[in-house]
Amino acid sequence: MRLRSLRERELVAAIRRDFRRPARGVRLGIGDDAAVIDPGRDGLLLTTDLLIEDVHFTTAIQPAYLLGRKSLNVNVSDIAAMGGRPRFALLGLGLRPGLPREWVEGFFSGFKAAAGDSGVALIGGDISGSKKICISVTLVGNAERSVRRSGARPGDLLFVSGDLGQAAAGLKLLKRGLRLGRNPQADTLIKAFLDPVPRVLLGRELARKRLASAMIDTSDGLSVDLLHLCEESRCGVEVDLPALPISPELRSFENKPEACALHGGEDYQLLFAVPPGRVSEVLRLRKKHGLSQIGKFRRGRGIFLVDGGGKQRPLESRGFEHLA
Amino acid sequence: MRLRSLRERELVAAIRRDFRRPARGVRLGIGDDAAVIDPGRDGLLLTTDLLIEDVHFTTAIQPAYLLGRKSLNVNVSDIAAMGGRPRFALLGLGLRPGLPREWVEGFFSGFKAAAGDSGVALIGGDISGSKKICISVTLVGNAERSVRRSGARPGDLLFVSGDLGQAAAGLKLLKRGLRLGRNPQADTLIKAFLDPVPRVLLGRELARKRLASAMIDTSDGLSVDLLHLCEESRCGVEVDLPALPISPELRSFENKPEACALHGGEDYQLLFAVPPGRVSEVLRLRKKHGLSQIGKFRRGRGIFLVDGGGKQRPLESRGFEHLA
Numbered sequence: 318m319r320l321r322s323l324r325e326r327e328l329v330a331a332i333r334r335d336f337r338r339p340a341r342g343v344r345l346g347i348g349d350d351a352a353v354i355d356p357g358r359d360g361l362l363l364t365t366d367l368l369i370e371d372v373h374f375t376t377a378i379q380p381a382y383l384l385g386r387k388s389l390n391v392n393v394s395d396i397a398a399m400g401g402r403p404r405f406a407l408l409g410l411g412l413r414p415g416l417p418r419e420w421v422e423g424f425f426s427g428f429k430a431a432a433g434d435s436g437v438a439l440i441g442g443d444i445s446g447s448k449k450i451c452i453s454v455t456l457v458g459n460a461e462r463s464v465r466r467s468g469a470r471p472g473d474l475l476f477v478s479g480d481l482g483q484a485a486a487g488l489k490l491l492k493r494g495l496r497l498g499r500n501p502q503a504d505t506l507i508k509a510f511l512d513p514v515p516r517v518l519l520g521r522e523l524a525r526k527r528l529a530s531a532m533i534d535t536s537d538g539l540s541v542d543l544l545h546l547c548e549e550s551r552c553g554v555e556v557d558l559p560a561l562p563i564s565p566e567l568r569s570f571e572n573k574p575e576a577c578a579l580h581g582g583e584d585y586q587l588l589f590a591v592p593p594g595r596v597s598e599v600l601r602l603r604k605k606h607g608l609s610q611i612g613k614f615r616r617g618r619g620i621f622l623v624d625g626g627g628k629q630r631p632l633e634s635r636g637f638e639h640l641a
Numbered sequence: 642m643r644l645r646s647l648r649e650r651e652l653v654a655a656i657r658r659d660f661r662r663p664a665r666g667v668r669l670g671i672g673d674d675a676a677v678i679d680p681g682r683d684g685l686l687l688t689t690d691l692l693i694e695d696v697h698f699t700t701a702i703q704p705a706y707l708l709g710r711k712s713l714n715v716n717v718s719d720i721a722a723m724g725g726r727p728r729f730a731l732l733g734l735g736l737r738p739g740l741p742r743e744w745v746e747g748f749f750s751g752f753k754a755a756a757g758d759s760g761v762a763l764i765g766g767d768i769s770g771s772k773k774i775c776i777s778v779t780l781v782g783n784a785e786r787s788v789r790r791s792g793a794r795p796g797d798l799l800f801v802s803g804d805l806g807q808a809a810a811g812l813k814l815l816k817r818g819l820r821l822g823r824n825p826q827a828d829t830l831i832k833a834f835l836d837p838v839p840r841v842l843l844g845r846e847l848a849r850k851r852l853a854s855a856m857i858d859t860s861d862g863l864s865v866d867l868l869h870l871c872e873e874s875r876c877g878v879e880v881d882l883p884a885l886p887i888s889p890e891l892r893s894f895e896n897k898p899e900a901c902a903l904h905g906g907e908d909y910q911l912l913f914a915v916p917p918g919r920v921s922e923v924l925r926l927r928k929k930h931g932l933s934q935i936g937k938f939r940r941g942r943g944i945f946l947v948d949g950g951g952k953q954r955p956l957e958s959r960g961f962e963h964l965a
Contacts, residue, residue, distance in 0.1 A: 344684060348873065349790050350722035350857060351688035351782065356680035360668060364675035365779055367733035367767045398674035409691035409733075409777045443691045453733050453777035455689055458675065466673050533674060549672070 340438035352440035362458035364395040370450040385427025392456035394515035398534035400524020401460035411447025469531035469550035469590035475612035483509035485581025513585040532589040538582040664762035676764035686782035688719040694774040709751025716780035718839035722858035724848020725784035735771025793855035793874035793914035799936035807833035809905025837909040856913040862906040
């Protein structure tokens with residue numbers, strides 16, 4: 318997309334041209350009072366996220382292109398956490414005066430790339446002025462069968478995909494002034510923060526094969542997201558500290574990698590419960606999707622950390638401070 | 642809704658309790674990674690609007706309760722303009738520090754009342770901090786048959802519901818320090834701005850009976866919204882100046898009531914094209930819905946104003962400045 322100015326009319330026309338490609342299920346896209354989509358047969362999933370400049374992101378540390386990608390992908394991750402397939406997006410965008418044209422072009426270029434990755438069609442939105450950049454994405458997905466937060470039962474095993482704490486460590490490095498391209502190990506962490514990859518295929522496979530009894534994505538950090546799973550499922554959980562997936566990169570940059578893995582947010586991995594009878598099947602997917610078995614649900618309430626020697630202590634849920 | 646604090650967890654829990662009532666078509670509401678709704682049989686309409694403090698509204702002139710109503714209703718109006726039935730809402734809300742609890746309670750109370758008026762269920766959302774209040778509503782509707790902006794043909798007649806310019810005049814009075822409850826005539830104008838009533842029943846009737854060939858709601862002002870209709874329908878239009886619905890209230894408070902009717906925005910009335918063969922049926926609905934026949938579509942491009950003597954002049958489309 319190339320823009321001559323940031324006037325609303327022109328911007329909308331450019332977006333409309335750029336995102337015109339017809340998509341399955343879209344009867345009417347950008348440019349009317351509302352978009353029209355086919356209902357289809359499957360249940361419809363709907364999620365929305367609000368990203369506000371200097372609360373959830375800053376232009377100083379997040380390139381526009383990657384922010385465009387991430388704005389969509391954090392919503393794609395919510396659909397993945399339900400076991401769904403992302404389909405249609407609406408984008409509300411508040412742009413502040415003086416924002417360079419290149420920033421807006423970069424943002425849309427990233428948004429479009431992420432939409433292409435996930436097979437998402439942009440079908441509508443709203444653009445206006447704002448004091449701080451404000452990004453609101455609503456995403457519609459489909460799922461024949463969706464996985465909720467509330468289905469975990471005592472005895473179910475706890476699994477997580479990928480490595481924990483990567484994004485939080487990456488954000489710390491960015492705040493200390495490090496940027497992409499200086500150190501390959503640091504890049505792994507920084508990329509985890511700037512350009513998280515939602516786990517759509519994993520979520521869909523778990524839902525389709527009925528392998529997960531409950532699921533959530535790790536956006537607020539393991540300790541908080543686990544609390545959500547436990548509260549909704551009305552049970553407790555024991556987390557096996559030595560089993561936490563901590564990468565060599567996290568160990569080399571963090572003094573307390575375990576704390577970072579437990580409380581660092583924005584990894585956008587999937588955290589899910591597996592009934593004992595389905596564990597062997599999930600273990601067969603371990604390599605393909607990079608899964609770790611990190612604990613077990615139990616009766617009662619509370620999250621307990623079990624160390625290598627079998628000692629237990631309660632784990633406090635700490636809200637992850639995204640930027641502040 | 643009564644809040645003890647504005648901490649995100651507590652607020653989400655309170656909203657969840659307050660909006661818990663089960664609604665038809667909702668399989669899973671607030672509280673998971675995404676909401677789940679039944680696809681149903683009809684086409685799904687999706688629209689989103691971003692309202693930003695000091696750009697689209699100010700807390701000084703807009704009471705929280707009425708702002709809550711309006712935040713939903715501007716989206717309801719978009720669904721009405723497609724001839725649809727509003728069903729499910731998602732709400733993204735950025736709240737600034739120091740905002741009184743009562744403001745948030747008032748906002749949700751208004752949002753809930755408007756949702757009740759339109760039969761809308763709140764199924765999800767996102768809450769965060771923000772420097773300025775930021776309100777993002779996404780609304781899902783249904784329509785067996787939807788009416789687009791692009792269907793007007795030369796010879797179709799132009800109709801509008803209600804009175805024009807009311808909201809713009811009301812906003813002017815508010816800016817001059819007038820408030821509700823001081824002057825009954827002024828109240829009519831001020832209410833039009835603070836608490837617009839979306840025309841859902843009219844929109845649905847026009848769509849169901851196939852009476853409108855094209856439709857839009859008057860959010861940006863007649864001259865701009867008409868430009869959208871003409872551009873999408875690839876035709877021009879003649880507007881009959883003496884036929885514009887201008888209320889006695891508008892005439893008594895505005896020096897140039899015609900200009901206000903032509904360019905004032907935020908009335909959220911329906912502006913639509915009617916094929917000649919359907920006009921008599923629309924005229925039968927005139928009283929019931931308060932309709933005026935105000936012009937005629939023609940070949941070529943451009944919007945022309947025709948005065949009482951039959952003289953024509955081109956009408957410039959002026960963007961309505963909502964608050965600035």
